[in-house]
Amino acid sequence: MIELRRAWAAPSQDDGGSEGRATPFQDVRWSHAWYSTLGASAGTEPLIVTIRDRASSEPALTLGLILRTIANLKIVEFADREVTDCNAPVLGPASPVALRSAAVMWRELCGALHGVDLVRLRKMPDEINGRPNPFALLRAARPCAVNRNIVSIGEDFAVYKSSLARSVRKELERSWRVFTRFPDATFRVATNVNEALDVFAIMEAQQADRMRGLGASYLLSDPSFASFYREVLIGGVDDGYAVITTLTSGNETVAALMGIRRGPCYVMLRHGTGRDRWSNCSPGRLIVDRTMAWLHADGVREFDFSLGNYAYKRRFGVTRVPLIDVTVALSWRGLPGWIGDRGAQWILRHPILTAVARRMARKRAIRQEA
DSSP states (O other), rough: EEESSOOOOOGGGGGGGTSSSSGGGGSSSHHHHHTGGGGTTTTEEEEEEEEOOOOOOOEEEEEEEEHHHHHEEEEEEEOOOOOOOOOOEEOOOOOSHHHHHHHHHHHHHHHHHHOEEEEEEEEEEETTTEEEGGGGGGGEEEEEEEEEEEEEESOOOOHHHHOHHHHHHHHHHHHHHHHSSSTTEEEEESSSHHHHHHHHHHHHHHHHHHHHHHHHOGGGSSSSHHHHHHHHHHHHTTSEEEEEEEEEEEEEEEEEEEEEEEOOOOOEEEEEOOOOGGGGGHHHHHHHHHHHHHHHHTOOOEEEOOSSHHHHHHHHOOOOEEEEEEEEEGGGGHHHHHHHHHHHHHHSHHEEEEEEEHHHHHHHHHHOOO
């Protein structure tokens, strides 16, 4: 049975809302912030899907989606807009665990989306807390162009640090020594919403300055994105879901890092660093190291460095975790989008073409910004 709701509401326990969620991105606080800010833009309509087993009426899964209309083309996709690194259904007890039952569920879902031209579900894990993601079982599932970057740490943080390359450990130690030579240099954690919002404003300015210096396109400069992240902080700092950490010297914020946490899992979202005079102590890497140590002492065991395979992430020993996409055209108007996604997936399987496509995308972004 398929239930479609056209307005955001937190899932109840009866909808499977108490079941384990895939990542902190499937938290109610993230969804509330998203639908109340980014989800309120023109041409976007919330679409909350609950699927139940026909025989038992037990919840199978819940999906936080949107219906987007672009030039009469109706597209159903996750509530994302490139801020959600890992999209996933919230699984209930009746979630399919085999191809046949997953395919039946998928047909019923597509059949319920009357008037929709294209279904595009991107950046999904193949497993959710050890349970299969039913969409990953479908024949339409394809590799995603991006991947997560995960560091899993056992009970002893020192064992993890010793596993890093000696050059990395020595550099972090040197950076901390250099940083602590400055007056009142310290690592801090924002303890209330007002403090977190003040730090976030500084972080925004630091990020914008850096991107302008690189001559790169900066998506997050849009005011709607700033409103979204502020809403996450307002709804999540007091109970520890949203985490803001800083390196400060006197009244100056040298580096700041924003992330979200749910139980033993933490995801890094945004970070900023101060002026060039701080570069000799590598504040970007140092804030990550100090935040990980603090969070590990507080029970976090999985650190998600988010999307983007940057060199600094490799230094911290990340493991690349693949994601999957499912795109299906439900009408002839959706065929160009389906073909485009299939073409991108084909390029992904050919590394040379992938590198060329990424270079072209970077050049196009710089031209657009200019």
